[in-house]
Amino acid sequence: MSKPPLHPQLQTEGQPQTPGTVYLVGAGPGAADLLTLRALKLLAQADVVFHDALIDPAILDYAPRAQRIAVGKRCGRHSTAQRFINKQLIAAAARYPVVVRLKGGDPMLFGRAQEEIAALDAAGVPYAVVPGITAALAASAELGVSLTQRGVARNVVLTTPRVGVDEPAGEWAAGIDAGNTVVVYMGMGKAPEVVEQLLARGVTGHTPVVVIENATLPTCRETWCTVASLVAVAQQALTGPALIIIGRVLEQARTQAAELDQAHGLGVLSSRVGTTRLAPIRKTR
Ligand code: SAH
Numbered sequence: 001m002s003k004p005p006l007h008p009q010l011q012t013e014g015q016p017q018t019p020g021t022v023y024l025v026g027a028g029p030g031a032a033d034l035l036t037l038r039a040l041k042l043l044a045q046a047d048v049v050f051h052d053a054l055i056d057p058a059i060l061d062y063a064p065r066a067q068r069i070a071v072g073k074r075c076g077r078h079s080t081a082q083r084f085i086n087k088q089l090i091a092a093a094a095r096y097p098v099v100v101r102l103k104g105g106d107p108m109l110f111g112r113a114q115e116e117i118a119a120l121d122a123a124g125v126p127y128a129v130v131p132g133i134t135a136a137l138a139a140s141a142e143l144g145v146s147l148t149q150r151g152v153a154r155n156v157v158l159t160t161p162r163v164g165v166d167e168p169a170g171e172w173a174a175g176i177d178a179g180n181t182v183v184v185y186m187g188m189g190k191a192p193e194v195v196e197q198l199l200a201r202g203v204t205g206h207t208p209v210v211v212i213e214n215a216t217l218p219t220c221r222e223t224w225c226t227v228a229s230l231v232a233v234a235q236q237a238l239t240g241p242a243l244i245i246i247g248r249v250l251e252q253a254r255t256q257a258a259e260l261d262q263a264h265g266l267g268v269l270s271s272r273v274g275t276t277r278l279a280p281i282r283k284t285r
Contacts, residue, residue, distance in 0.1 A: 020097040026132015031216040047096035086119035173197035181247035191234030208250040214240040
């Protein structure tokens with residue numbers, strides 16, 4: 001099999017050709033100090049980092065030796081096709097010992113990791129996965145709300161209304177149930193469909209909802225509403241990646257948010273900006 005060509009940005013002159021390993025590394029939800037130690041160590045050793053476009057530059061600074069290549073949806077005008085990324089990973093591993101594929105949150109959740117693993121396997125390239133903190137868990141910490149509060153919810157559904165070309169629409173919502181906590185990734189553009197599915201599966205219109213943007217970052221924003229008002233809320237401009245969380249576990253926190261709003265004279269749809277509760281840890285370097 002002939003080797004695929006290298007990404008045009010990848011400099012190879014004078015580089016030793018050592019077959020390497022591809023590490024699919026979770027970058028966490030945003031804040032640089034929520035990386036795992038394993039991720040940090042790999043970034044320090046990385047020869048090449050292929051990263052999602054949303055990754056904070058502060059995280060990339062932990063990879064001082066690496067060539068950095070932005071791939072993924074928000075890079076440029078259109079998505080770098082998945083097959084192209086797969087080829088680049090294989091080509092880079094043929095030449096560099098430590099190739100890092102850095103993905104937001106956890107690489108195995110809504111991150112197309114399986115396609116990359118399958119391609120690496122097929123090409124005989126060794127790989128390893130390093131987990132990261134997924135957005136749902138970051139949001140839970142940010143809100144101070146346990147997604148599995150005792151006596152209220154035992155199950156958490158992580159889902160997205162984004163379906164692939166050959167997947168049946170609607171099936172994404174099969175796990176939704178009034179007794180579960182539901183966390184919707186990439187759902188803001190499809191709020192009417194999300195609400196329709198929630199109602200169809202027995203979740204009432206007055207169930208509390210929070211939309212949380214940029215969880216763990218100083219630009220974090222929480223907007224509290226209900227299933228009935230979610231579509232209106234989704235029409236507001238987003239400031240960054242956002243999750244929709246639905247469920248009774250939010251009840252207590254919603255009351256607190258409403259009291260805070262009253263104290264500040266805000267409207268019914270409460271919105272808190274820049275309220276990250278996760279104290280950033282100062283960089284020591
Ligand atoms: N692998 C990632 C998810 C990738 S899908 C993970 O485990 O978190 C991208 C979606 O994740 C975004 O559209 C948004 O719904 C969610 N997301 C990622 N980072 C977020 C953040 N800091 N705050 C809120 N939502 C976030």
